[in-house]
Amino acid sequence: MRGVWTTEAVRAAEQRLMATVPEGTLMRRAAFGVAGQAARLLTEHAGGVSGRRVALLVGAGSNGGDALWAGAFLRRRGVGVTAVLLNPERTHAEGLAALRRAGGRVVEAGSAGAALTAADLVVDGIVGLSGKGPLRPGAAELVAAVTAPVLAVDMPSGVDPDTGAVDGPAVRAAATVTFGCRKPVHVLGAGAVHSGTVHVVEIGVERELPEPDMVLLDAADVGAAWPVPGAEDNKYRRGVTGVAAGSATYPGAAVLASGAAVQGGTGMVRYAGTAADAVRARWPEVVATGSVTDAGRVQAWVVGPGVGTGGAGHDVLEHVLSAGVPVCADADAITLLARDPDLWDARDPDTPVVLTPHEGEFARLAGEIGPDRVAAVRRAAERFRSIVLLKGHTTVIAHPDGRVLVNLARSAWPATAGSGDVLSGLIGSLLAAGVDPWLAAGCAAYVHDLAGDLAAEGAPIGASAMVEAVPDALRTVRAATVTG
Ligand SMILES: NC(=O)C1=CN([C@@H]2O[C@H](COP(=O)(O)OP(=O)(O)OC[C@H]3O[C@@H](n4cnc5c(N)ncnc54)[C@H](OP(=O)(O)O)[C@@H]3O)[C@@H](O)[C@H]2O)[C@@H](O)CC1
């Protein structure tokens, strides 16, 4: 697992560390990391390092200081460096002196045109963790004139450091070098996209950090958590997943959710609903009945996709919530819970529930998300005493105790109709096997995204192709467990 820490936690850790090392040490370590990545990007985009040109956009604080020191290190490797000062009176003095000593040029924002046009790479040292709001007009004008790839120092300027929200002009980086650990800006919403490829440079601060505020799963974590049957297992011990999804109008939702549960490795899928024929036709291994009351015993239910929001859907949801086994409630089940909160009374308080809304369903259930997605999902998890998984390019999964797991999509190919049904089937499969519901949601989101990426291979796909690719995705994460 990789942690993500808020700026507040990073600053506190930085203060503790600063008391133990000589002044300027952390900045030089940070800048050395920036210079290394700058050299790598110059090689990639301009075919070499020596003789290439770099422009530094330098703001008023330590972020600008990092950029200036990085410029000084790049000078030693023969790079032509020009610093563009956005706020000359408040420029980091030691960093500026270091760059000048190393032979760097310095210009003010008004005369930056030539340096920006000639640059093979631009380093964004405008603003870092103290950033508030979008780029101010002077900085925005300079950034708009950039055509070369941008390397962001610590974070892309103009993005909110703690929410990743972009609310106006902001830097779009090819890569970001950050220090000690990832911060929310690197993994949430638009911030994740604006950060480009994120490189974490150790500067010592990482040793001072408390428990992370959010976590990201690695392939090896997912591989280790995904159940593997042992010699003692049989289909029942592996867990039986009930799927209450689909209808005569939407049989596809039933086929996709059931198929994903099969491919996710559950011992048996029991389908209950009016799309039984369609499910049997595509997945003969599924035991299908017409109603949840005839379904037989299951260890977890997936409920909602395509069941409709009328009386029949309402009754199905009520039955499933009162069954005393973990439930993944998706799609129409969420709309039903939003419309009729009394449905919650059917749930035994100890029954784990995983809610998997997309943004529209989330708004219906818990109100507008607002710019701070993590805070909104945390509030909803606490309010509904459920795991809440908010879908999107960044999937945010909160536990009622405040823990948050984040999954960053590899691509947007999974944004296709029926894709959510696949996710709910995978979650059901893990819940039936007894995997902790918060981890189950995180692992399913990871495998769902990976299956989408493997199926797509750079071309559009439908949700059925994602179901087909689940075994490949599971082989990939299991291989990472063995090798990692
Ligand atoms: N954490 C660590 O361990 C280490 C951290 N280090 C580095 O320190 C950085 C944090 O530095 P920092 O606190 O000096 O402030 P920083 O982010 O440079 O902002 C400067 C000023 O910009 C302004 N400003 C605000 N918003 C703006 C906007 N939208 N558009 C334009 N300007 C805006 C605002 O000034 P204002 O004009 O509002 O008074 C603000 O005070 C951190 O990101 C990392 O790079 C490393 O050196 C070592 C280890």
Ligand SMILES: Nc1ncnc2c1ncn2[C@@H]1O[C@H](COP(=O)(O)OP(=O)(O)O)[C@@H](O)[C@H]1O
């Ligand atoms: N921009 C995106 N990038 C990556 N994945 C996305 C993006 N938008 C949506 N997704 C994923 O696609 C799936 C869509 O789910 P949902 O909206 O419920 O679809 P449906 O109801 O049609 O099945 C979710 O798993 C979501 O995380």
Ligand SMILES: [K+]
């Ligand atoms: K920056």
